[in-house]
Amino acid sequence: MISDKETAKEICNTLADCSLKLRGTLDLVKSNCVAGEVEQYKQKLGVVLGHLMLDLRDPIYKEHPDLLPRDLR
Numbered sequence: 001m002i003s004d005k006e007t008a009k010e011i012c013n014t015l016a017d018c019s020l021k022l023r024g025t026l027d028l029v030k031s032n033c034v035a036g037e038v039e040q041y042k043q044k045l046g047v048v049l050g051h052l053m054l055d056l057r058d059p060i061y062k063e064h065p066d067l068l069p070r071d072l073r
Helices: 005-032 035-063
Strands: none
Touching (some): 005 035
8 A cells, every 4th residue: 555664654643642542532522522412422433533544554564564463463
């Protein structure tokens, strides 16, 4: 998907940061929204995080396995 290793590394780092920030929004929703909204948000967030991993990060990790974070091995 991304042949240049340095570019792939930067993309993966950026996507990992995005994932963390997106996960952090769940606390905001839990603190300020009703239960039904929280559940709906969790479901949609899961879809987005899944796409970030499966559609963007995984293809890069397949091409550059050494970029795969230790916690995902």
